[in-house]
Amino acid sequence: MGTFKFSEIAFNSTEKKKPVDEDKYTYLGLEHLDSDSIYVTRYGADVAPKGDKLIMKKGDVLFGKRRAYQKKVAIAPFDGIFSAHGMVLRPKEDVIDKDFFPMFIKSDYFLDAAIKISVGSLSPTINWRDLKELKFELPSLEEQRKLAEVLWAIYDMNDKYKKLILATDELVKSQFIEMFKNEFKTCLKLKMNKAFDLQMGKTPARADSSLWQSKDQKWVSIADMSTYEKYTEDTKEYISDYAIDKTGMKIVPANTVIMSFKLTIGRTSITSEDIYTNEAIMAFIQKSDLFEVDYLRWALHFTDWLSGVQNAVKGATLNKFIIGNMEIPIPSKALQNKFLEFAEQSDKSKFYG
Numbered sequence: 001m002g003t004f005k006f007s008e009i010a011f012n013s014t015e016k017k018k019p020v021d022e023d024k025y026t027y028l029g030l031e032h033l034d035s036d037s038i039y040v041t042r043y044g045a046d047v048a049p050k051g052d053k054l055i056m057k058k059g060d061v062l063f064g065k066r067r068a069y070q071k072k073v074a075i076a077p078f079d080g081i082f083s084a085h086g087m088v089l090r091p092k093e094d095v096i097d098k099d100f101f102p103m104f105i106k107s108d109y110f111l112d113a114a115i116k117i118s119v120g121s122l123s124p125t126i127n128w129r130d131l132k133e134l135k136f137e138l139p140s141l142e143e144q145r146k147l148a149e150v151l152w153a154i155y156d157m158n159d160k161y162k163k164l165i166l167a168t169d170e171l172v173k174s175q176f177i178e179m180f181k182n183e184f185k186t187c188l189k190l191k192m193n194k195a196f197d198l199q200m201g202k203t204p205a206r207a208d209s210s211l212w213q214s215k216d217q218k219w220v221s222i223a224d225m226s227t228y229e230k231y232t233e234d235t236k237e238y239i240s241d242y243a244i245d246k247t248g249m250k251i252v253p254a255n256t257v258i259m260s261f262k263l264t265i266g267r268t269s270i271t272s273e274d275i276y277t278n279e280a281i282m283a284f285i286q287k288s289d290l291f292e293v294d295y296l297r298w299a300l301h302f303t304d305w306l307s308g309v310q311n312a313v314k315g316a317t318l319n320k321f322i323i324g325n326m327e328i329p330i331p332s333k334a335l336q337n338k339f340l341e342f343a344e345q346s347d348k349s350k351f352y353g
Contacts, residue, residue, distance in 0.1 A: 001139055007132035009096050009104075013060070013088040016052040019081055024048045026080030028056070030064045031263065033072035033086075035223040038106055039159065040077045053081035054088050061089040061105050065126040068115050069237065070263070071223050073106045087128070097141055099148035103155070108236075110136065124206050172346050173302050179339050184329040190290075193324035197285040199250055200320060201277030204243040211247075214240035220252075220277040222260045222267060230297070231272040232258075239276060249276055252283040257296045259284065261318040268301045270294065282323065295336040298343060299328070 019027065024045045032042045056062060056076040064072035066085035082088055091101035104110055113134055118124035139147065192198060201220070204211035215238040224235045243249070251274050252258060260267040262280040270293055277283065284296065291299075 001137060003135050003137050004095055005132060006134045006136065009092055009136065009138070010061075010101070011090040011092060012128050012132070013054070013056075013090060015055045016084070017055055017081065018052055019048040019050075021048050023053070023081050026078055027053070027082075028062065028074075028076070028080060029083045030066065030070075030072055030085055033062065033064055033074045034264070035071050036226060037159070037162070038074055038102060038155070040074050043077070043080075049081070051084065053084055054086065056080055056082045056088050061091075061102050063087045063089055063105060065131075066123055067263070068111070068118055068124065068126050069221055069223065071111050071115075071236070073102070073111070075102055085125075087126075095141075096138060097144040097148055099152065100144040103148060103151045104136075104138075112236075118206060120206075168346050172298070172343050175342050176298060176302050176339060179335065179342075180329070180331055183331045183335060187332070188330045189327040190330060191324065192284075192326050192328055194287070195290060195328055195330070196287060197283075198320050198324055199252065199283040199285055201252070201279055201281050201283075202247050202249045203278045204239055204247055204249075211240055211243035212237070214238070214242070216241045217244065218273070218275050220258070220269075220271075220275055220281060222264050222278070222280055225258070225260060225267045225269045225281070230270055230294070232269045232275060233272065235275075244276065251275070252277055253285065255293055256286075257284045257293060257300060258282065259300050261323065265318065266301060268297045270297055282320070290330050292333065292336045292340060294340055294343070298339070 017023075024047055026043065027045045027049050028040060028043050029045075029049070032040060034041075056079065058076055058078050060076040062072075062074045062076055062082055064070060064083075064086050072086075076082070076088075089101075089105060091098050096104065113136070114126055114131060117130045117134065118126050119130075138144065206212065217239050218232075218235040219237050219239045220232055220235055221237065224232060226233075239249075252271050254271050254273045254275075256271045258269055258271060258277060258281050260280055261282050264280075271283075284300070286296075
């Protein structure tokens with residue numbers, strides 16, 4: 001066991017290039033990285049990205065330094081270019097094992113320490129000059145190699161489970177489309193702002209420690225909204241009661257559907273308790289009993305009527321005005337519940353079959 005500055009653990013590669021047209025095929029932005037996976041499954045752009053980008057090599061560890069609270073870490077799947085809002089990290093192998101290194105960067109131990117030195121309120125960012133000075137304890141290289149073997153085995157097992165869940169969700173999506181495609185043509189439709197109070201959260205100023213130092217209230221970020229869990233659970237960060245008073249932040253009641261509408265688009269959850277959220281999450285508080293709550297979660301997750309999603313994925317941003325003016329179909333409660341019976345059986349298959 002030893003203690004090392006981060007600059008003794010990792011190289012921060014700052015080599016850059018101005019993209020040319022063919023670079024659009026091997027471009028990775030922060031929008032391509034998922035908080036809950038170290039693997040990259042999306043990449044590329046329609047046109048060559050503008051501005052200098054970082055050069056990455058296959059196997060590099062990519063770390064989102066902007067809005068680091070989202071905890072985006074991934075392994076570069078090929079040689080290419082990476083967003084300048086990230087860092088390209090490589091292990092110093094005399095100190096840290098190359099297989100242990102990605103697990104270390106992905107760990108809460110590293111990420112929580114890094115997040116604390118973020119600067120800026122709207123888009124908090126980690127500077128290398130501060131990160132390189134952080135100190136971390138590391139086991140011996142021999143212990144790291146043993147840990148890496150175990151950690152990767154656990155991680156890959158969990159990853160296979162996630163893929164099973166995604167495959168099951170695709171089955172549920174197919175059933176959703178089949179059951180509602182004709183119903184949506186004839187059923188009542190309402191604008192979203194007529195059906196719901198659309199409520200966005202807030203992020204208290206990170207420079208003011210009094211807003212964060214107390215664990216008074218759970219504060220949901222996109223990183224807390226698991227793709228694989230229906231309900232919100234524990235949160236990675238908490239805010240103080242003082243933060244709520246100062247910002248005028250509104251509570252999101254329990255059993256409310258929330259959806260991410262910036263950065264990572266369309267991740268949905270149901271609040272398991274009264275809770276607060278950040279500004280990238282919208283709460284859909286029903287004005288009347290039109291929807292079964294879990295049906296609404298699936299509907300937001302699956303349907304294409306939420307105009308702007310495709311553009312948002314390509315770099316535009318959804319907002320309250322766009323979402324509020326979209327129409328949502330309102331199928332009968334009987335059909336909603338029939339679908340939910342199927343979805344519940346599919347959920348059970350994730351655990352039993």
